[in-house]
Every structure is written in C-alpha cells, then in structure tokens.
Amino acid sequence: MADTQKKQREQLTEIFAAALAAVAPDAAVRRHVRLADGGKSLEAAGRSWDLTHGRVRVVGAGKGAAPMAQALEKLLGAHIAEGFVVVKYGHHLPLAHITIDQAAHPVPDAAGVSAAAHILDIARDCTLGDLLICLLTGGASALTPAPAPGLSLADLQETTSLLLQCGATIQEVNAVRKHLSLLGGGQLAAAANGADVLAIIVSDVVGDALDVIASGPTSPDPSTFAECLEILERFQILSRVPQRARERLEAGAAGSIPETPKPGDPLFEHVCNVLAATNRQALEAAAAKAEALGLEARILTDSLTGEAREVAAGLVAEARRAAASLKPGDRGVCLLAGGETTVTLTGAGLGGRNQEMALAAALELEGSHGISGIFAGTDGTDGPTDAAGGFADGESVARMGGREAALAFLQKNDSNAALLAGGDLLITGPTRTNVMDLAALLVEAPCAGASA
Structure with missing residues (x-):
C-alpha cells in the first residue's frame, strides 16, 4: 500500500x-438523565419523576442496551426495583440491578421471543405511580419478537427475511413488524397500565422518526395494516409471506383486528420519549x-x-x-x-x-x-x-x-x-x-x- x-x-x-465515541449510549444516558432533589427525583427532557413513590422498572433492547443499562444503574442504583434488557449475542456487559439476556439479530430467534415476553410481563405489572424506563437502540425490533396471537416465531422470521432480501427500507420493514407484534407501534407503552414511561432512545433510522426506531414501542404509530399490505405487494412478496401473517394483515385492513395506538391517543400523555444519540x-x-x-x-x-x-x-x-x-x-x-x-x-x-x-x-x-x-x-x-x-x-x-x-x-x-x-x-x-x-x-x- x-x-x-x-x-x-x-x-x-x-x-x-471519533464518531463512535460521540454516540456511545452510556454517555447519551448521562447527558439526558439526572437525579435532582438530593436523589429523590429523576429529571429528563424538562420533566421530573418522584422516586420516593411507586416503583422504578427498567426494560430495554438493542445493540447498545447494555452500556445504557450500566449508566442507568450507576445513576439510580437501588431505586431500580426490577429490570431486564436484551442485546445481540456477544454484546452483553455485567450488570448489578438489571438482568441481561442475549438473542439473535437481524432475524429473530426463540431467545428473543422469551425476552419480549419478559419485557411485556414487567410492563403489565406496572400500575399508576410507577415509572417504566425503556432503553431502546437499533436492533430492538429483531431482538424482541412478540408474535401476535395466531402467529409463530417462524412466521416473523420468514417475513423479516423476505423484507430484508428484497431491499425494503427500515421504515417499511418496521411498519410490517409492528402489525405482527405485541410490542411495536406504541404497544409497550399501552401495556404499562397508565404508569409513567420514560424512553431513552438511540436512533438508527434516517430522519430519527420515533415511530420507526426499534419499531416505536413507546411511540404513536401512524402506519396501518393496509399500508403493510401495500408494502408487501409493491415488493411482490405478498404471496410468499407466511399465510398466517398475511391473514392477520388482511384482517386488520378489513377492521377485524384493532389498529396499533395512533397519534392523539391519551395513553401517550404519560410517555416521555428522549432522543439521546443520532447519526x-x-x-x-x-x-x-x-x-x-x-x-x-x-x-x-x-x-x-x-x-x-x-x-x-x-x-x-x-x-x-x-x-x-x-x-x-x-x-x-x-x-x-x-x-x-x-x-x-x-x-x-x-x-x-x-x-x-x-x-x-x-x-x-x-x-x-x-x-x-x-x-x-x-x-x-x-x-x-x-x-x-x-x-x-x-x-x-x-x-x-x-x-x-x-x-x-x-x-x-x-x-x-x-x-x-x-x-x-x-x-x-x-x-x-x-x-x-x-x-x-x-x-x-x-x-x-x-x-x-
């Protein structure tokens, strides 16, 4: 040379x-979240949460969820009542108050299904007065497959593979994922039973749209079942998508299955999404x-x-x-x-x-x-x-x-x-x-x- x-x-x-150092997820957490009132409250994005009432739960997913969890542990320590994050194989780090597991990316596996179920269980156990902190980075969608009723992991795997192979954008891939999942498209926030939700998000999508990053588990979802069918038709893969996945999308487009939570839904009054690092x-x-x-x-x-x-x-x-x-x-x-x-x-x-x-x-x-x-x-x-x-x-x-x-x-x-x-x-x-x-x-x- x-x-x-x-x-x-x-x-x-x-x-x-230098570019990588600037978007380190642990540093992003430290930049945007801090303790106040002598450690009695948590502040982020101009909002505050009282740590002396209710429980603090932490969930997370993505390639950068481990360092984010480490930073949050250093900040909150014993304030964390329960926590669980899932990362891509080989991306784990030691944690003290938050459990960590690993799963497959970009095509999901059974470990990811188990991780998604654990995250949903923690969210569903929340009540009014609790704070659910969500740590989300790129890769979260694949790491937390939560098949909707009637679907299998194989259905999600095959659908994801077809979309990746045909050149679909991440916006298009995640629109379909949301409508085959129990987590994406604001559904994680909806599962928290009215508890406050603070999501700290590292963006891996062009335009930094919160509804697309990690399939938007804590964000309103503007996409629809009908749009998902249009995406699959445009890439000429609708007939190749597993029958049960296709039938769910068709049933949703016909109004037989409820849509994901949309902009304006009052549930998002309790949600604070913080964009912590970007391209x-x-x-x-x-x-x-x-x-x-x-x-x-x-x-x-x-x-x-x-x-x-x-x-x-x-x-x-x-x-x-x-x-x-x-x-x-x-x-x-x-x-x-x-x-x-x-x-x-x-x-x-x-x-x-x-x-x-x-x-x-x-x-x-x-x-x-x-x-x-x-x-x-x-x-x-x-x-x-x-x-x-x-x-x-x-x-x-x-x-x-x-x-x-x-x-x-x-x-x-x-x-x-x-x-x-x-x-x-x-x-x-x-x-x-x-x-x-x-x-x-x-x-x-x-x-x-x-x-x-």
Whole structure:
C-alpha cells in the first residue's frame, strides 16, 4: 500500500473512532438523565419523576442496551426495583440491578421471543405511580419478537427475511413488524397500565422518526395494516409471506383486528420519549476530528439512502469534484455522509451494505491517487458478517485480483470475500451503539508541479 493510502487509512480510522465515541449510549444516558432533589427525583427532557413513590422498572433492547443499562444503574442504583434488557449475542456487559439476556439479530430467534415476553410481563405489572424506563437502540425490533396471537416465531422470521432480501427500507420493514407484534407501534407503552414511561432512545433510522426506531414501542404509530399490505405487494412478496401473517394483515385492513395506538391517543400523555444519540451527532464528531487532523470537513448528508453500489458511485463522483477544485497547498478534504443504504440481492455471496459500498467505490477509484474511503456500520456489524464495513482506494481493485475479479465479486454480492482478498475489511467487534452507517472519503490536494 502506497504511503498516501496508508496515511489516509489511518486518518479514516481515527475519524470513525471519533464518531463512535460521540454516540456511545452510556454517555447519551448521562447527558439526558439526572437525579435532582438530593436523589429523590429523576429529571429528563424538562420533566421530573418522584422516586420516593411507586416503583422504578427498567426494560430495554438493542445493540447498545447494555452500556445504557450500566449508566442507568450507576445513576439510580437501588431505586431500580426490577429490570431486564436484551442485546445481540456477544454484546452483553455485567450488570448489578438489571438482568441481561442475549438473542439473535437481524432475524429473530426463540431467545428473543422469551425476552419480549419478559419485557411485556414487567410492563403489565406496572400500575399508576410507577415509572417504566425503556432503553431502546437499533436492533430492538429483531431482538424482541412478540408474535401476535395466531402467529409463530417462524412466521416473523420468514417475513423479516423476505423484507430484508428484497431491499425494503427500515421504515417499511418496521411498519410490517409492528402489525405482527405485541410490542411495536406504541404497544409497550399501552401495556404499562397508565404508569409513567420514560424512553431513552438511540436512533438508527434516517430522519430519527420515533415511530420507526426499534419499531416505536413507546411511540404513536401512524402506519396501518393496509399500508403493510401495500408494502408487501409493491415488493411482490405478498404471496410468499407466511399465510398466517398475511391473514392477520388482511384482517386488520378489513377492521377485524384493532389498529396499533395512533397519534392523539391519551395513553401517550404519560410517555416521555428522549432522543439521546443520532447519526448527525456522529457526523459532527467525525467532522471535528477531520478538522483537527488538518482537513476541511464537509458533511454532505445524514439522510443517505438508496442502492448501496449506486450511492457509492455518487460519493466517489463527489470526491472527484472536490479533488478537481483543489490546488497545491490547499488543505485536503474530508467528505462525510450518514444514513442507511440497501442492497437488492441478486447473488449468493456474503456481505452487507457497507461492504458492498466499499467494493463499488473501489471499482470507481481504480487507478486513481489521493482519494480513499471508509464505509462502516456504527454498530460494528455489516450484514451477516463479523465486519463493520470496509475501505476503498485506488489500489484496492488490484489487491482483489484485478477488475474482472472485483466485478465478479460485486455481481455475486460477495463483497466480504472481495475486501478480505484486498486487505480492505474493517473489523471493530461490537461497538455497542447503532446510529446507522457512516461514509467518509478523504481527498488529498495535488503536489506542487502536478498536472491539473
């Protein structure tokens, strides 16, 4: 690897680490929740709860729920009467007052069903005067499958897999999940019997819509059964969805099954949702680190969506435009973008949206100099792999075995193997946070005497 690529890769790694640090879930809890009145009350988002009356229960789910629970334990300690959180396998941490369990993501398993039932039991045991604190981060939907009456775990697994494979957005996936579940779409809040609910939420969706994050268990649900059927029809998978799931959605659309709680429902008068960490915060921290490294930082968007390989090509084109505007002596540029792309599977390879972006970017950058990129999931997991994403530079394709080999990898959606071959995989291990994905491209100014 040439000196320029090596230097840029080191800078990209530092920039990504700064982004992760800014959205650490435990720090997010500490920023937004505090004790007052000598420890007798809890304050968040301008509201206060008396800790001397009623019980404090804690439930949570998601890839970052463990550090959030740790932070809450340090704050509340023995005030916690009961607590339970579920995290993705390998994301657990030791807890003193809150029980922790693990389950599968992104396709749910039986451990997740058990976890969802435990969370519902705790909520249903609440009464007026109690406080139910909900810790929610990305991954919560898959980690807490609560099949609606008449449905099985297999029904949820198959439906989720179909939606993920066809390229549906997280908004579309979660709309369907809510209507096949007993937890999503405000139903967790409804189960709390009028108790106060404080939800501390780390966003993993574009636009930070509370009804979409973790399928919105404590938020009003604007989506409907009819919209779920439309989503499945549009992706041409309605006939492939398990019969019982399809029948439930059709019955709901016909009015035979009650809808999820909607905006304006009085139950939400007792609910306080706090958005504690977002992709924008990660981007701003990444920009600050880039500036500290002597680069000019430009945040392009925190709403990145679309087909992964097409988005990667667009970002590389933006980097080339930036390069064309630089003169010898100028600061290098760091282009930043955040969001969540999709991959429509046509091959049987192994990868994820960030790895596919890295592979596509490598093909666009082949033979170029002075531009390098990182494409990574802030949760440390990209698709069904142990990689967070990957790097790309002008030499990546050559390291993969040449353009023909790289194109074959892309056609098979086999980005993991391509990046492994080129030494371009990014492996971080569990980061225990999740604010979607981050892409950064570094553009070096030309050397004095270089041709335009």
